[in-house]
Amino acid sequence: MRSSPRVATETEIRDVVVAQPRTGLPDLIERALVASGALLRGHFGLQVGKHTEYFIRFRALARDADVLAAIAGHLLATITVPDDAVILVPESAGYFLGEAIRARAGARTTLAVARTDIERRPARSLLHGALPTGRPVVVVNDVVTTGASLEPLLDLVGDQGGTVAAALVFGALDGTGFRAMLSRRRIAGDHLIEAGPAWAVMDPDRCTACAAGTLPLLPAAELN
Amino acid sequence: MHPSEQLIELLASGNEQDLAEAAWMLGGELAGRRHETVGAVRRYLAEAGAAPPAGGGGNELLRGFALAVEQLTSGHAAAEPEVDELAPLTRAVQLRAGWRKVLEALSPGPMRPSEIAATASLSRGRVSHVLAALERAGLVERTRSEGDGRERWAGLSPLGGVVLGELAHARAPVGSAIDLDAAVVATTYMLAKLLARGRASRAALEDALAEHLERPAVARVVDAALRAARNAGLAVVSDDQAVTLAELHLRDVLGDALEHALDPEGPAVPVIDLAREHVPRGGIAIVRSESHRQRWDIAIARRRFDDLRLLASADWLTGEVERIVERGRPFVLVYDSPPLVRAERASESPVRALLGRAEQVYCYSVPGTVLPEGVKALEVA
Numbered sequence: 001m002r003s004s005p006r007v008a009t010e011t012e013i014r015d016v017v018v019a020q021p022r023t024g025l026p027d028l029i030e031r032a033l034v035a036s037g038a039l040l041r042g043h044f045g046l047q048v049g050k051h052t053e054y055f056i057r058f059r060a061l062a063r064d065a066d067v068l069a070a071i072a073g074h075l076l077a078t079i080t081v082p083d084d085a086v087i088l089v090p091e092s093a094g095y096f097l098g099e100a101i102r103a104r105a106g107a108r109t110t111l112a113v114a115r116t117d118i119e120r121r122p123a124r125s126l127l128h129g130a131l132p133t134g135r136p137v138v139v140v141n142d143v144v145t146t147g148a149s150l151e152p153l154l155d156l157v158g159d160q161g162g163t164v165a166a167a168l169v170f171g172a173l174d175g176t177g178f179r180a181m182l183s184r185r186r187i188a189g190d191h192l193i194e195a196g197p198a199w200a201v202m203d204p205d206r207c208t209a210c211a212a213g214t215l216p217l218l219p220a221a222e223l224n
Numbered sequence: 225m226h227p228s229e230q231l232i233e234l235l236a237s238g239n240e241q242d243l244a245e246a247a248w249m250l251g252g253e254l255a256g257r258r259h260e261t262v263g264a265v266r267r268y269l270a271e272a273g274a275a276p277p278a279g280g281g282g283n284e285l286l287r288g289f290a291l292a293v294e295q296l297t298s299g300h301a302a303a304e305p306e307v308d309e310l311a312p313l314t315r316a317v318q319l320r321a322g323w324r325k326v327l328e329a330l331s332p333g334p335m336r337p338s339e340i341a342a343t344a345s346l347s348r349g350r351v352s353h354v355l356a357a358l359e360r361a362g363l364v365e366r367t368r369s370e371g372d373g374r375e376r377w378a379g380l381s382p383l384g385g386v387v388l389g390e391l392a393h394a395r396a397p398v399g400s401a402i403d404l405d406a407a408v409v410a411t412t413y414m415l416a417k418l419l420a421r422g423r424a425s426r427a428a429l430e431d432a433l434a435e436h437l438e439r440p441a442v443a444r445v446v447d448a449a450l451r452a453a454r455n456a457g458l459a460v461v462s463d464d465q466a467v468t469l470a471e472l473h474l475r476d477v478l479g480d481a482l483e484h485a486l487d488p489e490g491p492a493v494p495v496i497d498l499a500r501e502h503v504p505r506g507g508i509a510i511v512r513s514e515s516h517r518q519r520w521d522i523a524i525a526r527r528r529f530d531d532l533r534l535l536a537s538a539d540w541l542t543g544e545v546e547r548i549v550e551r552g553r554p555f556v557l558v559y560d561s562p563p564l565v566r567a568e569r570a571s572e573s574p575v576r577a578l579l580g581r582a583e584q585v586y587c588y589s590v591p592g593t594v595l596p597e598g599v600k601a602l603e604v605a
Contacts, residue, residue, distance in 0.1 A: 005541060037543075040542060060542075060544075091486075091518045095522050096522075099526075102488065113486050128486040129486075222541075
């Protein structure tokens with residue numbers, strides 16, 4: 001019988017997820033994670049090559065329209081989105097966050113969707129919508145590690161002669177890495193949650209689950 | 225035109241020129257992911273100790289293609305944007321004998337089409353065709369001659385000169401320079417050829433490759449080639465599942481149809497409506513799909529259908545299947561492609577039990593799709 005990941009308990013959620021100290025946010029996230037079962041515990045391979053003990057299925061969170069709207073609201077409060085911005089999302093669960101942000105941003109805001117490749121990494125080509133020259137672009141995704149997976153999207157904007165106004169993600173497992181990526185590329189941006197100290201993100205050769213050999217490694221991207 | 229639509233058209237024509245072009249597009253898909261995939265492919269091929277395609281007396285087209293790709297992928301190491309922009313052009317010229325001959329003929333200076341035809345040993349018709357293409361590609365400039373207004377002179381554009389230079393440079397180091405990324409893309413090209421003949425399977429690809437590669441490397445190269453083909457939106461190929469052009473076409477049609485579903489203000493999506501027509505009373509239709517999964521999900525979620533669900537393999541891992549297939553509620557299963565039905569009927573997957581419980585099993589199809597027995601067609605335009 002194949003071992004499966006399981007839904008994390010309420011205690012685990014409190015232990016591993018760190019929400020930014022914003023009014024009502026930690027409480028909202030905890031409740032939403034408990035209600036949706038979006039936080040899984042198991043043995044997951046991230047696209048950056050690291051292994052992790054927990055994984056957030058953003059799609060499960062996004063099924064609750066109120067939660068989604070609240071997350072979009074919190075993110076939008078931290079930056080100024082130009083009225084005519086294009087919201088660029090990958091063809092993944094990040095779409096749902098991008099669409100919620102588009103619905104709350106300026107009336108002239110439009111949505112563009114980037115292709116994902118067979119491994120569900122964002123690719124450097126557009127699936128839907130357009131990035132007209134001169135229009136500011138806000139890149140949105142659900143959960144990233146350091147933010148490196150956003151780079152094909154940022155490059156895509158550059159390819160089309162556009163400017164990235166901001167990058168918004170729901171969760172950055174490595175918040176420090178994500179902020180460093182933003183400052184290196186000189187773009188504004190924000191994220192709402194990070195992985196706490198109890199949430200192990202490990203290099204494969206130091207992965208405890210690999211060493212124990214009891215849990216199969218699941219490609220995390222397959223789950224969203 | 226959708227890129228994979230163009231690919232299918234090229235593959236279907238079956239002539240060498242079109243196949244080479246298809247291979248070129250596929251190779252571009254692979255190489256375009258240079259940040260991740262090409263590096264990863266390079267690493268694991270190196271680990272596998274794979275040997276390059278055999279030299280001398282082998283398939284010339286294959287070797288030429290491998291060489292072109294080698295040029296392309298090695299260009300990435302330099303990471304010069306100029307190289308990146310030139311590579312596709314240089315590659316295009318390498319793949320088209322006519323283009324190369326005309327550019328070489330023009331290297332001494334501008335001349336009349338009749339002179340080009342004589343120098344390059346090409347027919348007048350072909351020269352005129354090639355010149356038009358080269359002009360579109362920005363490699364050749366044409367001017368009306370001063371004395372005789374009827375015939376237009378053609379000369380290399382500055383870009384054409386640079387590409388010609390690149391070409392000479394690219395041709396110099398042959399032999400050992402063919403590396404394994406090239407083997408992967410060459411294999412993708414073989415896949416393209418097999419597809420054009422009607423049916424391609426993993427086994428056929430491995431057979432075709434056996435004469436060019438050492439045994440242990442074959443599986444890894446085939447994996448990478450299939451991945452490149454899938455990345456190009458071409459095929460769902462796994463193990464011994466054969467893929468037909470009709471199936472590729474179906475996948476493309478569904479992908480395009482669902483693309484419209486990404487537009488929040490977009491119109492209705494006919495393929496979604498087609499599935500909903502068959503919902504049993506008080507029940508649901510469950511779309512079973514692994515390709516375009518996110519698009520189905522987005523389409524269904526956006527339009528808030530109560531009677532339509534998406535079911536992907538991951539849903540068993542996460543336990544979502546309980547939420548999707550409600551106990552006691554009748555359902556029909558709608559497959560997005562015949563290979564998935566075949567695979568699930570054959571295997572001991574949990575879906576097999578579901579197949580037995582469904583009131584009816586449907587599968588999307590286009591003309592030419594061969595459906596397994598007992599499966600009803602949902603014809604899409």
